[in-house]
Amino acid sequence: xxxxxWETRGGLVELLSYMVNDTLQFYTWSLTIADKRVQNWPLxxxxxxxxxxxxxxxxxxxxGPKWMKNREPMQLRFILIVYNFGMxxxxxxxxxxLFLGARAAGYSYICQTVDYSDNxxxxxxxxxxxxYYISKGVEYFDTVFFILRKKFNQISFLHVYHHCSVFTLWxxxxxxxxxxxxxxxxxxxxxxxxxxxxxxxLASCGPQLQKYLWWKRYLTILxxxxxxxxxxxxxxxxxIDCPFPKWMHxxxxxxxxxxxxxxxxxxxxTYREPKRPTKTGKIAAxxxxxxxxxxxxxxxxxxxxRKKRKGKAKRE
Numbered sequence: 001x002x003x004x005x006w007e008t009r010g011g012l013v014e015l016l017s018y019m020v021n022d023t024l025q026f027y028t029w030s031l032t033i034a035d036k037r038v039q040n041w042p043l044x045x046x047x048x049x050x051x052x053x054x055x056x057x058x059x060x061x062x063x064g065p066k067w068m069k070n071r072e073p074m075q076l077r078f079i080l081i082v083y084n085f086g087m088x089x090x091x092x093x094x095x096x097x098l099f100l101g102a103r104a105a106g107y108s109y110i111c112q113t114v115d116y117s118d119n120x121x122x123x124x125x126x127x128x129x130x131x132y133y134i135s136k137g138v139e140y141f142d143t144v145f146f147i148l149r150k151k152f153n154q155i156s157f158l159h160v161y162h163h164c165s166v167f168t169l170w171x172x173x174x175x176x177x178x179x180x181x182x183x184x185x186x187x188x189x190x191x192x193x194x195x196x197x198x199x200x201x202l203a204s205c206g207p208q209l210q211k212y213l214w215w216k217r218y219l220t221i222l223x224x225x226x227x228x229x230x231x232x233x234x235x236x237x238x239x240i241d242c243p244f245p246k247w248m249h250x251x252x253x254x255x256x257x258x259x260x261x262x263x264x265x266x267x268x269x270t271y272r273e274p275k276r277p278t279k280t281g282k283i284a285a286x287x288x289x290x291x292x293x294x295x296x297x298x299x300x301x302x303x304x305x306r307k308k309r310k311g312k313a314k315r316e
Contacts, residue, residue, distance in 0.1 A: 030176070033176070034175050034176050035114075035116055035126070035174075035175060035176060035177070035178050035179075036116065037116065037118065037123060037126055037178065038126060038130065038174055038175065038178050041130055041174075043134075043171070044130075044171075044174060044175060047171055047175075050137075050167065050168060050171040051168065053137060053140070053167070054164050054167060054168050057140050057143070057163070057164060058160075058164065060143070060144065060147070061143060061147075061155060061160060064144075064147035065147060065150075065152050065155075068147055068148065068150055073148070073149045073150035073151075074148045074149055075149075076145055076148060076149060077204060077206070079145070080145060080200075080201075080204040081201060081204045081205060083141060083145070084197045084198075084200045084201035084204055085197070085198075085201040087135070087138070087139070087193065087197040087201075088194055088197045088198050088201060090131070090135050090138070091135060091190045091191075091193040091194045091197065092190075092194050093131070094128055094131050094132050094135065094186070094190040095187065095190040095191050095194060097124060097125075097127070097128035097131070098125060098128045098129070098132075098183050098186060098187040098190065099187060101121055101124040101125040101128060101183075102125060102183050102187070104121050105119075105121040105122065105125065107125075107183060109184065109233075110236065110237075110240070110242075111181070111237055111240060111242035111243075111244070112179075112180045112181050112183070112184075112242075112244075113180050113181075113242075113243045113244060114177050114178070114179045114180035114181075114182075114244070115179055115180070116179075122179055125178075125179050125183055126174075126178035126179050128183075128186075129173070129174055129178050129179070129182055129183065129186055130174050130178065132170065132186045132189075132190060133167070133170040133171060133173070133174050135190075135193075136163070136166045136167035136170055137167050139163055139166075139167070140163060140167070142159075142163065143155060143159065143160070143163060156266075157262070158262045158263070158265075158266055161258075161262065162259070162262075165255075169255075173248075176245075177244070177245065177248065180244055181237060181242065181244045184233060185230055185252070188226055188229065188230075189226065192219075192222055192223060192226055195219065195222065196219050199213060199215070199216060199219060217267075217270070217271050220263060220266065220267045220270070220271075221267070223259075223263055224260060224263050224264065224267070227256045227257075227259045227260045227263070228256075228260065230252065230256045231253055231256045231257070231260075234249050234252050234253050234256075235253065237249055238250075
């Protein structure tokens with residue numbers, strides 16, 4: 001029995017060795033077809049920096065709440081205002097660069113192959129996509145601010161999955177397809193993030209603007225529309241046999257489906273399902289994935305089975 005166990009263990013070690021070796025060989029080969037234009041750009045030489053940042057992000061989610069457990073929540077209003085409006089400017093810049101660059105280059109919104117040349121317009125689009133990838137890393141600060149403000153209920157599975165996967169996977173997009181069909185999703189998402197961070201920037205300014213921020217739920221609807229459009233656009237590309245990596249098309253469809261499921265569930269729990277108070281009397285909510293300021297006077301409470309609001313009413 002012991003001998004059989006050693007043989008089995010030896011077989012597993014050998015199998016793992018083959019798998020690691022094959023993976024390294026595949027990665028080495030894949031570098032031969034990577035986009036040479038971006039190989040010397042920051043963070044693009046190797047996936048290790050991106051993976052390290054994402055790993056640190058996950059560690060922060062685990063250790064951050066423990067560190068803040070016995071500390072008072074921080075008041076970060078000025079920082080949040082600067083951060084949110086800074087993200088508006090960054091995403092507006094990305095949207096503008098992709099829109100003007102794609103228009104000048106004559107890009108098709110139906111099917112567009114990747115041009116790996118050093119054409120000025122193509123490099124401009126590749127650069128805008130690189131900034132889009134960087135913006136997803138900057139968005140990790142959304143979670144940092146939640147932790148420092150002890151808004152732990154905002155750090156849902158959807159929040160973590162969204163932030164961590166987008167930043168990590170877009171490294172692949174920039175490394176191999178910094179152009180072509182890749183511009184479509186980034187172009188659309190950058191616009192949505194302009195609207196989203198504008199909302200949270202205004203929310204960070206204080207309660208005097210709350211009455212103008214009735215459109216939060218429509219941000220989630222806009223995001224759901226985005227994912228459906230992504231699936232439709234990608235399915236059309238597959239149908240017309242657009243010369244773009246097929247595995248990326250299929251992976252994008254699967255990825256978008258996961259977001260539809262998660263965001264639809266969030267929308268139902270936030271805007272359809274009756275809200276229930278937590279042990280602390282606060283309403284548990286995931287929140288659209290960004291940072292704003294929640295005011296205690298706007299909390300819902302249950303009294304005699306009916307929903308009532310404390311303080312001034314707030315439209316949602």
